[in-house]
Amino acid sequence: MSFRVEATTDLGALHLDVDLDVPSGRCLAIAGPSGAGKSSALRVAAGLLQPMVGRVVSGREIWLDTARGIDRRPEERRCGYVFQDYALFPHHRAWQNVAYALRDRPRGSREPEARAWLARFGLEALADARPATLSGGERQRVALARALARRPDVLLLDEPLSALDTRTRARASRHLADVLRESQVPTILVTHDFAEAALLGNEVAIIDDGRVVQRGSASQLAAQPATAFVADFTGAVVLYGTATPDSDGTTLVTLAGGHRIRSTDTADGPVAATVFPWEITIEPTGHRTPRSTQNQLEAQVLSITTIGGRARLGLSGAASLTAEVSTTAISHLDLRPGTPVTATWKAAATRLVALDS
Amino acid sequence: MKQARWFPPLLFAALTTALCFLTLPIVAIFVDTGPGELLASLDDPAAVDALTLSLWTSALAVGIIVLVGTPAAFLLATRSFRGRDLLVTLIELPLVLPPAVAGIGLLAALGPNGLFGQALDDAGIRVVLTTTSVVLALTFVAAPFYLRQAESAFSALDRSWLDASRTLGAGEATTFARVAIPAALPGLIAGLALAWGRALGEFGATLMFAGSFRGVTQTVPLAIYERFATDFTAALGLSAVLVAVSGAILLTVKLATRASPARVLPR
Amino acid sequence: MTAAFRRPALVSLLLIAFSGSLAACGSDEERPEASSGTDEVLVSAAASLKGALTSYGSSFDGGEVKLSFAGSDELAAQICQGIKPDVFAAANTKLPDQLFKEGLVETPLRFTTNELVLAVPADSDAVTSVDDLATKVTIAVGADGVPVGEYTRTVLDRLPAAQSKSILGNVRSKEPDVGGIVGKLTQGAVDSGFVYRSDVEGAGGKLRAIELPDRLKPTVEYGVAIVKGSPNRAGGREFVDGLLEGAGAQALKENGFGRPSPAM
Numbered sequence: 001m002s003f004r005v006e007a008t009t010d011l012g013a014l015h016l017d018v019d020l021d022v023p024s025g026r027c028l029a030i031a032g033p034s035g036a037g038k039s040s041a042l043r044v045a046a047g048l049l050q051p052m053v054g055r056v057v058s059g060r061e062i063w064l065d066t067a068r069g070i071d072r073r074p075e076e077r078r079c080g081y082v083f084q085d086y087a088l089f090p091h092h093r094a095w096q097n098v099a100y101a102l103r104d105r106p107r108g109s110r111e112p113e114a115r116a117w118l119a120r121f122g123l124e125a126l127a128d129a130r131p132a133t134l135s136g137g138e139r140q141r142v143a144l145a146r147a148l149a150r151r152p153d154v155l156l157l158d159e160p161l162s163a164l165d166t167r168t169r170a171r172a173s174r175h176l177a178d179v180l181r182e183s184q185v186p187t188i189l190v191t192h193d194f195a196e197a198a199l200l201g202n203e204v205a206i207i208d209d210g211r212v213v214q215r216g217s218a219s220q221l222a223a224q225p226a227t228a229f230v231a232d233f234t235g236a237v238v239l240y241g242t243a244t245p246d247s248d249g250t251t252l253v254t255l256a257g258g259h260r261i262r263s264t265d266t267a268d269g270p271v272a273a274t275v276f277p278w279e280i281t282i283e284p285t286g287h288r289t290p291r292s293t294q295n296q297l298e299a300q301v302l303s304i305t306t307i308g309g310r311a312r313l314g315l316s317g318a319a320s321l322t323a324e325v326s327t328t329a330i331s332h333l334d335l336r337p338g339t340p341v342t343a344t345w346k347a348a349a350t351r352l353v354a355l356d357s
Numbered sequence: 358m359k360q361a362r363w364f365p366p367l368l369f370a371a372l373t374t375a376l377c378f379l380t381l382p383i384v385a386i387f388v389d390t391g392p393g394e395l396l397a398s399l400d401d402p403a404a405v406d407a408l409t410l411s412l413w414t415s416a417l418a419v420g421i422i423v424l425v426g427t428p429a430a431f432l433l434a435t436r437s438f439r440g441r442d443l444l445v446t447l448i449e450l451p452l453v454l455p456p457a458v459a460g461i462g463l464l465a466a467l468g469p470n471g472l473f474g475q476a477l478d479d480a481g482i483r484v485v486l487t488t489t490s491v492v493l494a495l496t497f498v499a500a501p502f503y504l505r506q507a508e509s510a511f512s513a514l515d516r517s518w519l520d521a522s523r524t525l526g527a528g529e530a531t532t533f534a535r536v537a538i539p540a541a542l543p544g545l546i547a548g549l550a551l552a553w554g555r556a557l558g559e560f561g562a563t564l565m566f567a568g569s570f571r572g573v574t575q576t577v578p579l580a581i582y583e584r585f586a587t588d589f590t591a592a593l594g595l596s597a598v599l600v601a602v603s604g605a606i607l608l609t610v611k612l613a614t615r616a617s618p619a620r621v622l623p624r
Numbered sequence: 625m626t627a628a629f630r631r632p633a634l635v636s637l638l639l640i641a642f643s644g645s646l647a648a649c650g651s652d653e654e655r656p657e658a659s660s661g662t663d664e665v666l667v668s669a670a671a672s673l674k675g676a677l678t679s680y681g682s683s684f685d686g687g688e689v690k691l692s693f694a695g696s697d698e699l700a701a702q703i704c705q706g707i708k709p710d711v712f713a714a715a716n717t718k719l720p721d722q723l724f725k726e727g728l729v730e731t732p733l734r735f736t737t738n739e740l741v742l743a744v745p746a747d748s749d750a751v752t753s754v755d756d757l758a759t760k761v762t763i764a765v766g767a768d769g770v771p772v773g774e775y776t777r778t779v780l781d782r783l784p785a786a787q788s789k790s791i792l793g794n795v796r797s798k799e800p801d802v803g804g805i806v807g808k809l810t811q812g813a814v815d816s817g818f819v820y821r822s823d824v825e826g827a828g829g830k831l832r833a834i835e836l837p838d839r840l841k842p843t844v845e846y847g848v849a850i851v852k853g854s855p856n857r858a859g860g861r862e863f864v865d866g867l868l869e870g871a872g873a874q875a876l877k878e879n880g881f882g883r884p885s886p887a888m
Contacts, residue, residue: 048520074523087521091539100535101525150525469812485813486762486796568764568797568808575798582800586697587769589705 001059003154003186007044009051016040016051016210022154022186029189029201031233037210038190039084042156045188046081047074058153080147080185084159086139088131094118094142095127101149117145121175137168144176148183155180155187161196170353173199194218194234195274206230222277222322223314224305231307231324238274239319243267243352250347259318261295263350272353277312277324279349284333285340293347297321301339304330315343386596394590404595406572407580412602414488414576415556418495422503422552427545430504431533434511435519445508452501459498460565467493468566490567491574495556503552510544511537550610554603663687665859668699670715670771670846671801672738672819675826676879677713680872686862695801697769703728703851710860713848713867715771715802715820720847729849735867737882738844739821740775741833745809751816753834754783758790764808764817767798771844772805776818778842806831820844825880845885 004021016037022028030038043049045056047063050071056064063072088097098114105113118127121141131139140160147155160176161169177200180187191197197204198218205215206229214226218234225231241255243263251263253273263273285298299317311330315321321343335341399405433445451459465471467484477484484490514537522532538545560578567574569583577599584592665687669677674693681689692699696714703712703723712729714720720732744751750761757763766773780788796814799805805817810830824833848867850860866872868884877883 043520046520046524048523073528074520075526075528077524079524081521081524083517083521085515085517087515087517089518089521089536089540091542100522100527103526146525464811464813474812485811486808564800564804565807568804568813569767569799570795570797573796583767583769583798586695586701586800589701 001153001186003045003059003188004055004057005041005045005188006056007041007051007054009040009044009049009054011037011040011210014040014210018207018210018212020188020205020212022188024186025184026202027180027187027189027200029191029197029204030207031191031194031197031204032207033233034192036207038192038207039158041207042081042158042188042190045154045156046079047072047077061153078150078153080150080152080155082140082143082147082155082157082160085163086131086143088139088142088146090131093128093130094123094134097131097142098146098149101146114149117149118142121145135168136164137172140164140172141175144179148179148185152185155183155185157187157189159191160189162192176200195238198222198238199272206233208233219314219320219322223312223320224303225307225312227307231310231312234322235276237277237280237320237322238272239321240270240272243269243271251352253350253352255319257318259297261297261350262293262347263352264348265350265352267352274351274353275345275349277322280321280323280343280345282313282323282325282329282333282335283342283344285342294344295347295350296342296344299341299343301335301337301341303337304335306330315341317343383600386593386600389593394594397594399594399598401591403571403575404580404591404598407575407577407595408598408602410488410491410572410575411557411577411599414491415495415499415553418492418499418556419503419549419553421492421496422500423545423549426500426504427507427538428533430507431511431537433504434508434514435516448504449501451498452505454498456498456559456561457565460494460562463490463494463497463562463566485566486568486570486574488567488573491563491576494562494566495559498559498562499552499556502555503548506548506551507541507545510541510548513544514540546610546613550607553606557599557603557606663856663859665689665711665856665863666692666709666854667711667713667860667863668692668694668702668709669711669713670694670696670699671803672715672772672822673713673846674803675822676875676881677872679878680866680875683871683875684863684866686866687856687859689863693801693803695767695770697771698800708851708854710851710854710856711848711863712851713846715844715846716774717845717847718774719771720849724849727852729851732847732849733864733868734845734884735848735864736846736873736876736884738846738880739835739882740772740779740818740842740844741821741824741835742816743806743809743819743824743827743831743833744816745812746830746832748812748815751834754836754840757794757816758787761794761815762796762813763791763794764797764799764805764814765795766802766805766818767800770799770801772802772818772820773798775842775844779818779836779840782840820880822880843885846881 001024002021006019008017014035014037018037018041020028020030020041030041032038040049044051044054051066053066054064062070063077064070089100092100095111095114095118098117099110102110102113115124115127118124121144123138123141126134126138131142134142161173164172173196180200189200201218203215204218204221206213206221208229214221214230221230222234222237225234239255241253243251243253245266245268246252251265251267253261253263253271255261261273297318299315299321301313302316303314305312306327309327311325311327313323313325313335315323323343433441466473467477468474469478469485484493518536518540519532522536527535558578560582563574563576564579569575569579577595581592581595584595667677667681667689669691671693677691681691692709696716696719699712700714700719700723712720712723715738717732717734720729723729724732742751742754751757765776780791797808799808802819802823805819806823806827808814809817810827821833824831848864850857850864854860
């Protein structure tokens with residue numbers, strides 16, 4: 001059951017013009033700066049915002065069609081909406097919040113089903129707590145449980161991780177990724193953080209100034225940004241691996257595939273290693289031994305995308321990398337697709353983010 | 358930067374002065390007469406009539422105000438439309454009207470010579486000098502107190518709660534009843550207490566519009582006024598009763614609000 | 625008390641004591657004794673005297689007249705509570721006599737008479753005589769302690785018990801002063817009311833007076849007295865003199881009041 005939202009409307013100074021479709025079982029992450037219109041797209045989908053021109057189709061059901069005068073009220077659309085601040089009802093306990101989504105169920109089964117949902121999210125002990133007493137991460141999970149308990153046709157997540165502190169965020173994002181994988185409901189997820197979009201979305205659409213600027217897989221956008229904006233927005237390269245502390249105080253990260261890189265951050269266990277494309281230097285292939293403070297990977301140039309004076313290189317090899325170099329470097333090194341190169345970057349430029357399993 | 362050392366004492370003095378000024382008349386009521394005399398003055402059946410009348414007319418007025426005012430305040434708070442500010446000012450107008458003006462206004466509208474006087478007369482409805490007119494007068498002067506508090510309480514609601522309720526399958530009416538009202542309850546109850554207190558104490562508009570007749574229109578303030586000239590002790594007694602009743606209402610409301618489970622989430 | 629509290633608390637106490645002493649100063653001695661120039665003459669008068677005394681006061685040249693109108697009983701109560709106008713003019717003699725007995729005023733003088741009448745809205749014919757009052761009509765009277773209310777009581781007491789009971793059953797409002805009765809009548813809120821003839825004359829044609837039969841008419845005498853210890857005794861004296869003979873008496877006559885009875 002796919003989902004599609006098209007909307008053209010004016011929101012104050014912003015002109016929104018989007019057309020987003022999500023195949024069944026997939027997650028489309030919409031990333032972009034604040035005020036770009038991302039949340040508005042979600043609100044149109046849910047019926048909380050009426051666009052001048054728009055269409056919202058869920059599977060075979062038409063929820064909105066301005067041309068035909070169809071406009072289903074929000075309560076008639078089966079959406080699971082998670083708001084940025086979670087919007088848990090303060091006067092209801094956690095299970096009552098979830099039970100609110102189950103109002104079409106027979107009376108007696110509402111409480112047990114609500115508690116079961118919370119148990120699925122590891123919150124059965126907190127089912128009777130009031131939202132004010134819960135931590136940010138716990139509230140996020142209750143909100144998610146409540147949205148899923150609705151058995152929605154589409155899941156709409158508005159910055160589901162922004163309200164969390166960095167530590168909780170890592171854990172919560174893994175959990176959310178698992179939930180999304182399991183649920184199979186088409187999902188639109190809004191975020192201002194590209195790394196989050198890359199992690200949670202099967203596809204990423206970048207919205208700027210009310211329009212979709214580019215859409216594709218995260219690595220595609222990073223490697224082949226259509227505009228300077230996309231290039232800037234898709235910041236870091238993300239590599240996954242397992243970290244082990246080394247004797248000299250640095251950390252060794254073993255990537256999938258066996259290659260090792262080093263970081264000056266401390267971590268232990270599963271990590272995401274990030275490095276910015278402009279911190280990666282490209283040199284011709286050679287057998288130069290890397291210094292201990294540097295990481296080095298052999299790779300092959302996949303794509304070269306020039307924007308102004310800069311160029312993004314998509315590299316494939318031990319890991320998918322994106323490097324950013326000047327256009328003069330391109331000609332100087334005679335780079336073209338297929339050229340083997342060595343990508344080098346500092347251990348100090350490699351940041352580690354612990355991933356709780 | 359020199360510390361302003363005179364500022365904290367000044368604050369202190371301001372609060373103490375205000376406290377003394379506000380509590381002095383009330384304390385004096387209870388001190389001026391002994392409790393025996395106070396209770397004796399309540400033996401007067403006219404006083405009991407006045408008290409009963411005051412209680413049930415004010416309760417009825419407050420009931421009407423809450424019933425009509427809550428949805429009205431919700432609409433004002435959650436929809437923005439052109440002329441909204443003007444509408445809010447109009448509704449709050451009776452707040453700043455002197456009660457005498459309120460009385461004149463009610464007469465001008467519903468009195469026998471008023472705008473609707475002829476229509477009411479034709480329909481055989483007598484409004485002035487009846488208990489109905491007391492309820493009308495109380496409703497008119499007390500309504501803005503509730504409306505303003507309720508509008509403020511609904512405005513303070515996190516709009517995303519209402520949106521969330523809609524996305525979870527609840528229509529506007531259900532959202533209003535199951536989310537908006539419970540979440541705004543402390544503010545609504547505070548408004549109710551204010552309105553009730555105002556209604557209990559209403560004098561000028563009642564006298565002009567409803568007249569003063571024992572058992573029909575003579576509320577406690579009117580009864581106090583009548584006794585003031587002839588039997589000051591009785592006036593003191595009734596005043597003490599009114600203070601006690603109003604105080605009890607305020608206190609009950611405060612306690613009810615404290616016990617309310619609705620807590621706003623920390624941002 | 626902790627040290628941090630002591631200083632602010634001390635200062636506040638001093639401030640309150642200071643303002644308290646200011647308040648104490650603002651008592652009887654505040655207004656200066658009348659000597660010369662524009663002195664205020666404070667007059668508390670029955671509501672029915674409004675028209676007459678307002679015009680007398682504006683032409684009075686013995687000082688600036690400040691008038692306060694209300695039910696006579698309320699004004700008397702204020703004087704009992706210690707409020708001191710210079711002159712107290714009541715719609716009966718009972719209240720000034722009472723205050724004199726309590727030593728609050730000097731010897732009261734009768735200065736005018738009035739007539740209690742049954743008033744109806746000028747365009748209404750629901751009530752044409754006292755007998756109509758026992759039928760299905762609405763009446764407004766004065767409250768029990770107010771002179772106009774007491775005079776009305778006297779009238780009703782002179783009627784057969786059954787009739788006076790029916791009349792009382794038609795009373796819809798007991799007003800704290802005669803102005804309230806007039807207001808209800810002009811509004812059309814009641815069919816009839818007991819007011820003074822001077823009120824009907826002062827209502828500018830909106831009311832019509834029905835004279836009471838002689839046997840029912842109460843004697844309505846107005847008494848005036850100088851309040852003891854008031855600030856402007858001389859001015860008050862002059863005001864009262866004018867009421868008895870002079871501009872005041874003239875104003876009373878023009879407003880429908882009668883000459884005072886000869887006996888003193």
